[in-house]
Amino acid sequence: MRDRGLIYSGLAIFLALVTFPAWHNLSAGVTAKGPNVRLPASEKQCVAPAEYMRTSHMTLLMNWRDEVVRAGGRDYTAPDGKRYVMSLTPTCLEQCHGTKAEFCDRCHNYAAVSPACWNCHLDSRPVLRSAR
Amino acid sequence: MTLSRKAFLRVTGLSFLAVAARKAAGAITGKRWAMAIDVAKCLKQDNCTKCIAACNAAHNVPSIPDRSHEVRWIWKDSFEHALQSQVDEYSPLRAAPVMVLCNHCENPPCVRVCPTQATWKRDDGIVDMDWHRCIGCRYCMAACPYGSRSFNWMDPRPYIHDPDPAFPTRTKGVVEKCTFCPERLAVGRPPACVEACPEKALVFGNLSDPQSPIRELLAARRHVRRKPELGTGPDIFYMV
Numbered sequence: 001m002r003d004r005g006l007i008y009s010g011l012a013i014f015l016a017l018v019t020f021p022a023w024h025n026l027s028a029g030v031t032a033k034g035p036n037v038r039l040p041a042s043e044k045q046c047v048a049p050a051e052y053m054r055t056s057h058m059t060l061l062m063n064w065r066d067e068v069v070r071a072g073g074r075d076y077t078a079p080d081g082k083r084y085v086m087s088l089t090p091t092c093l094e095q096c097h098g099t100k101a102e103f104c105d106r107c108h109n110y111a112a113v114s115p116a117c118w119n120c121h122l123d124s125r126p127v128l129r130s131a132r
Numbered sequence: 133m134t135l136s137r138k139a140f141l142r143v144t145g146l147s148f149l150a151v152a153a154r155k156a157a158g159a160i161t162g163k164r165w166a167m168a169i170d171v172a173k174c175l176k177q178d179n180c181t182k183c184i185a186a187c188n189a190a191h192n193v194p195s196i197p198d199r200s201h202e203v204r205w206i207w208k209d210s211f212e213h214a215l216q217s218q219v220d221e222y223s224p225l226r227a228a229p230v231m232v233l234c235n236h237c238e239n240p241p242c243v244r245v246c247p248t249q250a251t252w253k254r255d256d257g258i259v260d261m262d263w264h265r266c267i268g269c270r271y272c273m274a275a276c277p278y279g280s281r282s283f284n285w286m287d288p289r290p291y292i293h294d295p296d297p298a299f300p301t302r303t304k305g306v307v308e309k310c311t312f313c314p315e316r317l318a319v320g321r322p323p324a325c326v327e328a329c330p331e332k333a334l335v336f337g338n339l340s341d342p343q344s345p346i347r348e349l350l351a352a353r354r355h356v357r358r359k360p361e362l363g364t365g366p367d368i369f370y371m372v
Contacts, residue, residue, distance in 0.1 A: 069262045074318050089297040120263060120300040128295060
């Protein structure tokens with residue numbers, strides 16, 4: 001047992017390395033909690049049920065895109081019968097969700113995705129005004 | 133079910149006739165947007181750039197000072213350059229500037245070369261652009277004989293001073309041009325430049341309708357188009 005010191009220090013280093021992700025996240029304040037998106041105050045219902053929007057909003061947005069750009073349609077009738085103008089910034093942001101930073105970005109950052117939408121589509125009017 | 137040869141031929145023939153009739157009816161009732169530019173009226177106000185300003189504001193067109201990076205939808209060019217050899221040297225219009233923009237050609241070469249159909253001819257005659265699809269190959273720029281297309285060599289956003297969030301900007305690496313404002317036509321408004329012109333020198337209308345103001349103007353006045361010899365069939369007419 002003359003190698004006791006060597007073995008224990010080796011074990012300690014091994015344990016430290018194996019548990020590194022856990023304590024690194026603890027010290028960085030990372031939690032398993034989902035993103036904290038700010039929900040619209042004025043509206044209770046999105047253009048489609050929340051569950052569908054959570055999983056498939058890109059499908060819906062791409063259908064809107066094709067309909068508006070390629071087919072020239074502008075109006076969308078939601079499953080609940082309400083009508084919307086198919087437009088990302090004026091309808092989604094300015095009518096309900098307010099700013100990209102408090103809604104879109106929070107979830108996209110959490111999921112580590114960076115959709116190219118915002119390379120061209122602009123943030124809502126108040127955000128643009130305050131940025132100037 | 134048994135079908136006699138005679139019945140089969142009759143049904144087939146009628147089907148072909150129905151398809152042809154529908155196409156013909158569509159061609160007559162469909163819209164075909166075009167623009168007539170009254171050059172003399174346009175010159176009434178010296179150095180007027182209201183149509184350009186309205187277009188740039190409506191579509192978030194950047195104003196980049198470096199001419200090699202310039203993005204243009206509607207701009208002024210010399211009559212001599214825009215309408216080469218279409219007027220003689222004694223015409224007073226020769227030295228004058230004229231408004232030039234995408235010609236929304238009947239037979240658009242840009243559409244033929246686009247590998248992704250990011251630019252295409254709509255049923256109403258507009259040569260539209262889908263910036264989602266543009267891959268920035270610039271074939272369309274090489275094909276367009278009018279230089280109506282601009283390429284975003286860099287991010288245009290720093291050069292858009294008061295962006296309108298109702299219309300997207302473009303991004304680095306895509307081509308853009310005049311689209312005849314389909315987003316305004318959809319809500320019954322004329323293109324931004326037409327609405328902004330104080331002299332009503334830009335007349336926008338439906339070529340398929342013989343009673344439309346543009347058709348009446350084309351019937352009454354002498355007009356020219358840019359480079360008609362190329363066979364692209366421009367839908368922008370210049371009243372001279």
